[in-house]
Structures are given as C-alpha cells and as structure tokens.
Amino acid sequence: xxxxxxxxxxxxxxxxxxxxxxxxxxxxxxxxxxxxxxxxxxxxxxxxxxxxxxxxxxxxxxxxxxxxxxxxxxxxxxxxxxxxxxxxxxxxxxxxxxxxxxxxxxxxxxxxxxxxxxxxxxxxxxxxxxxxxxxxxx
Ligand code: NI
Numbered sequence: 001x002x003x004x005x006x007x008x009x010x011x012x013x014x015x016x017x018x019x020x021x022x023x024x025x026x027x028x029x030x031x032x033x034x035x036x037x038x039x040x041x042x043x044x045x046x047x048x049x050x051x052x053x054x055x056x057x058x059x060x061x062x063x064x065x066x067x068x069x070x071x072x073x074x075x076x077x078x079x080x081x082x083x084x085x086x087x088x089x090x091x092x093x094x095x096x097x098x099x100x101x102x103x104x105x106x107x108x109x110x111x112x113x114x115x116x117x118x119x120x121x122x123x124x125x126x127x128x129x130x131x132x133x134x135x136x137x138x
C-alpha cells in the first residue's frame with residue numbers, strides 16, 4: 001500500500017446510512033476499505049470506457065454434445081487468439097461443460113469477442129467479468 005491520505009466527504013444522510021449498514025454486515029473491514037473499493041471499481045470501469053488495456057474472464061456453460069456449438073465456440077476463440085491468454089475446460093457432468101476464457105486487451109475487442117461468443121446458439125449461460133490489468137490501479 002502506498003502513502004495514505006485522509007479526506008472528508010459530504011453525502012446525503014440516507015446514502016451514508018445505507019453504506020454504513022453494508023459496512024456493518026461485514027462486506028468491508030471498515031469505512032475506508034469500503035470507499036477504497038468503490039474508487040477502484042470506478043477506476044476499472046473508467047479503464048473499460050477509455051480504451052486502455054483491460055483483463056477479464058468469460059465463463060460459458062454449454063453441452064458438448066451440440067457439435068455445431070462447440071465448432072463455433074472454437075472458431076470464435078481462434079479468431080480472437082490475440083486477446084485470449086488461456087482457456088480452461090471443466091466437464092461439469094456427462095453433458096455439461098464450463099469453459100473459462102481469460103482475456104486481455106483493448107476493451108472494444110474484448111467486448112466484440114464476448115458478443116460473438118454470446119451469439120452462439122444453444123449456449124446455456126455466458127458471462128463476462130471485467131477487471132483491470134492492474135498497471136493503472138494503485
Ligand atoms: Ni466438457
């Protein structure tokens with residue numbers, strides 16, 4: 001952790017009370033950690049919007065018995081191989097698979113990859129978790 005600064009903020013009481021109730025539930029160790037996390041969340045979101053390098057993970061659940069679906073998922077991933085750091089395939093049961101695709105790169109490209117994967121017919125669920133590469137977040 002770098003140098004710590006103290007600052008005072010003014011917010012509406014209702015907003016403060018709601019935030020305090022979340023802190024008390026144990027979501028954060030204390031108010032400072034809660035505010036720090038919110039600021040980091042905002043910085044990560046800003047990285048996505050400003051076109052810098054970002055990282056993330058795409059999770060996909062599908063049935064491997066659907067051959068056309070598997071073919072399409074693979075060809076899409078090869079198309080965006082520059083943005084894919086790694087993939088992990090987990091056999092959830094006899095027919096269901098979970099694939100985790102770890103991505104890095106320009107947010108517009110990551111978004112395109114995600115939307116192309118999402119457009120694959122018969123996927124059961126797909127989600128994109130976006131994060132930072134860490135280089136711009138203290
Ligand atoms: Ni599988």
